[in-house]
Amino acid sequence: MRLAAQSRTPHAGRWLTQASRFEDINQRAERAMTLAGLTHRARYAASAISHGEQRQLEIAMTLATEPEVILLDEPLAGMGHAEAERMIELLQTIKKDHAMMLVEHDMDAVFTLADQLTVMVNGQVIASGTPSEIRADAGVQAAYLGEEA
Numbered sequence: 001m002r003l004a005a006q007s008r009t010p011h012a013g014r015w016l017t018q019a020s021r022f023e024d025i026n027q028r029a030e031r032a033m034t035l036a037g038l039t040h041r042a043r044y045a046a047s048a049i050s051h052g053e054q055r056q057l058e059i060a061m062t063l064a065t066e067p068e069v070i071l072l073d074e075p076l077a078g079m080g081h082a083e084a085e086r087m088i089e090l091l092q093t094i095k096k097d098h099a100m101m102l103v104e105h106d107m108d109a110v111f112t113l114a115d116q117l118t119v120m121v122n123g124q125v126i127a128s129g130t131p132s133e134i135r136a137d138a139g140v141q142a143a144y145l146g147e148e149a
Helices: 001-008 024-037 050-063 082-095 107-113 131-136 136-144
Strands: 067-074 099-103 119-121 123-131
Touching: 001 024, 024 050, 024 082, 050 082, 050 119, 082 099, 082 107, 099 107, 107 131, 107 136, 119 131, 119 136, 123 131, 131 136
Parallel strands: 067 099
Antiparallel strands: 119 123
């Protein structure tokens, strides 16, 4: 977490100074860990936490860089139901302060998270609009929701 936070600071190249001595970096890293719900795992190696927590850690590392926009490509891939629910809650929390672009095939998650949707089939846009507009679109229903147009 400290490395992610340190990467965006003027002292990113100070390799001989302990990262723990930079209070601003520590605060940024701690804030990201808290937002991601990982403070209880702060002393664990990334390899020692679950797949879902590793995905939360990826989000936390991104947050530590203080981005304006977060781009996510299938953040729920490979997750069980409980892990996916935690990730959706995390994304709902951070979307309040960050613009977010999400590529995801879990339509329930997409409808929960998105304010605006663009739906594509074979590289072509078939619909754009709010979640309710997209749910009502016959072309989207046929292509993705398994309903006939």
